[in-house]
Amino acid sequence: MGFPVDLRRCQALGLAGTAFLALGGETAGALPAQDFLAPGSVQAVLGLVGVYFGVVLLIAAWVLLGGVVRGPEPPTPRSLLLVLAVWAAPLLLAPPLFSRDVYSYLAQGAMVDAHIDVYAYGPAQLGGPLADEVAPVWQQTATPYGPVFLVVASVLSALTRGQLPAGLLGMRLIALLGVALMAAALPRLARHSGADPAAALWLGALNPLVLLHLVAGAHNDAIMLGLLGVGLVAARGRWPVLGVVLITLAALVKAPAALGLVAVVALRSRGRGPRAVLRHTVTTTTAAATTTVAATAAAGTGYGWIAALKTPVSPHNWSPTSLLGRVTGAALDQLGSGLAPFALPAWHAAGLLLTAALLLFIWLRLRPGPVYALGLSLAAVAVFGPAVRPWYALWGLFLIAAAAPTGSVRTRVAAASAVLALTVLPSGAPADVEQVILAVSGGVLALVVLWQAHQAARPQSPVRERTA
Structure with a gap:
């Protein structure tokens, strides 16, 4: 025994x-x-x-x-x-554990509350004790987050009046709400995809990465994934327009969730002809554009978030393209080549091209179920993007957990999760x-x-x- x-x-x-x-x-x-x-x-x-x-x-x-x-x-x-x-x-x-990003969130909320353009300035422009808590590498960096998250952070800043303990607790409660939405969506998405709801919850919600980084770390990825999950549930049911609205709001927290709109079109037109695809594409695009305009206008932060998608990443990030760029640049520098400064941008561009190719392969050639395809797509974006963090793995993992076709896929994803859970210091x-x-x-x-x-x-x- x-x-x-x-x-x-x-x-x-x-x-x-x-x-x-x-x-x-x-x-x-x-x-x-x-x-x-x-x-x-x-x-x-x-x-x-x-x-x-x-x-x-x-x-x-x-x-x-x-x-x-x-x-x-x-x-x-x-x-x-x-x-x-x-x-x-x-x-x-x-x-806060495993990251200081939550301090950046609070500083950005205070900046919006103080009418400082967060898409033009970093937290250093705010000054004061709250900005001092932000990691030095992000002090001069404009925010890459969308207007929906900034509204949430701004409201929290106004409610807590810049008090750090209250702000940290408030941001964690917001992250917990996102995790609760994820947990509510997972069994429903699993049933729709023909997967086991209990197994989906185990892999996608009880995963150590969720507890370490979304709960303990209070990352805003929790809000993005929660809105994305309930949006997909609504889109596959009787409220497709509501689903598009929710997924668009998720993308206005963090941009990768915009890929969920492709899944909506696939869910609504699955098994139908090209006319249905065109009709649902037009409906989805119209609803998403309307939501984007309305949310941006309500936030009052403008459209700087579009340019902010190119916000520079930490020089020490783990992404394969950044690592290859640094190695290539160092080698070229040793050879005395003037091309060394272009190595990192070139590898980042190669990563974007590879990601685009993988997305086309997943959706046009591999053609798995829409939810599983979205999970694979978000995993590709996380791996080959210019920056990788352990909690980025949850973008794809959340939906792979809901729709993985075999137990072997879940086993491999679980093993990767266990390894990633050990890779960051608590500070x-x-x-x-x-x-x-x-x-x-x-x-x-x-x-x-x-x-x-x-x-x-x-x-x-x-x-x-x-x-x-």
Whole structure:
């Protein structure tokens, strides 16, 4: 008999994981400047070890829960939603983890509230304590986010009057609302795609990446994905225009969601002729354009968000095209070539061309179901775009979870998720050797604890009495 696994044990183990995450984050998270501790201090060391101890426990709980979901008596979607709520609860009041982006969101909201053009200036233009919390690399950078998100951030700024604790809590509640919309949409999209709703929830909502980056990190990707998910549900049902409106609003949070409009056309015209495709394309385009104009006018931020899509990315991002660009540029520089400055833009352009080719292949040649095609498309955008972050993987993963045609696809995506969950420090800062060692130590300690629990749960072999 192996390690005893059931829904309750998985729930308790995951709760222990997020509790350690929250506790460790109090000294090792992406803390405000006034609470920042030196990385080598005892509290910061214990916090970093504790966070990675919790991350490994959470991953283990999620993997074991996957076995329960695939078992002979899988839990209901409602039971899984309860597990999600329990796992997320300790993170509600935790400091930001794994990224400082939430401080940028709050500063941008304050800028809109102060009538500063966020598409022309970075948070440094705002000045003051709130802007000081923004990572240095983004101080002079205009926002890449759409008017819908800026309205949300501006309203939050006005409500909290620039108070940091209230702002952080408010932004996390907004992210939780996005996660709730994702969780509500997943079972419905799965049923429509012929997939298992429980498996979709396990992979797409209970995924450690969701808890670490959308809940603990309070990323605005949660709002984008939540609106995208409920928009697709509406579009495949009786409210196609409402679906287009919601998906357009998602794109006005972050631009990649605009690919959802292609899925709407495919959903509405599937199995019909070219005339139906043309009709639904015109209807979708008209509704999306009207929503864009209305939302931009209501936000009052103008159309600077279009040019802001070219906002420069961090020089240390992980994208394959950026990495190849830096390597190529360094090699050309060593050779004394004057082409070195063009290496990075050239690779970024190549990435965009490759992404476009992949999208055409997915939609015109591969032709999977619309929801699955959208998931693959968003995954391609995330991988070959100019910047890659672990939470970008959720763009495609969310919809792949809802519509993956085989269990092997889910297994591979789950394995990638588990690896990505271990790749960022809780402070959101670049790692050094000492911090990597501490993080690994926390993870190994969790594995030791899990192994000991496994050994203790094994039935003991009866001791045979010696015969004379």
